[in-house]
Amino acid sequence: MEITINDYNMQNLQTFSELKQKDISFLINEALEQYFENEQRKLLEKNLENENAMTNLDFNEFWDDVELD
Numbered sequence: 069m070e071i072t073i074n075d076y077n078m079q080n081l082q083t084f085s086e087l088k089q090k091d092i093s094f095l096i097n098e099a100l101e102q103y104f105e106n107e108q109r110k111l112l113e114k115n116l117e118n119e120n121a122m123t124n125l126d127f128n129e130f131w132d133d134v135e136l137d
Contacts, residue, residue: 081096
């Protein structure tokens, strides 16, 4: 596997590595974990919105074919 990091991100990694006194690998793993958590949350929210869109009926739609005696 080959990973390329642009100059801007590499400079930030080096800077934050020094500031936080953590190695670059730790920072990359920490950032990836946060990225995956955020993406998973977005997917779950999108799925919930899609599910709600399919199940949310307004009052008239829900009661349209119901006959009460």
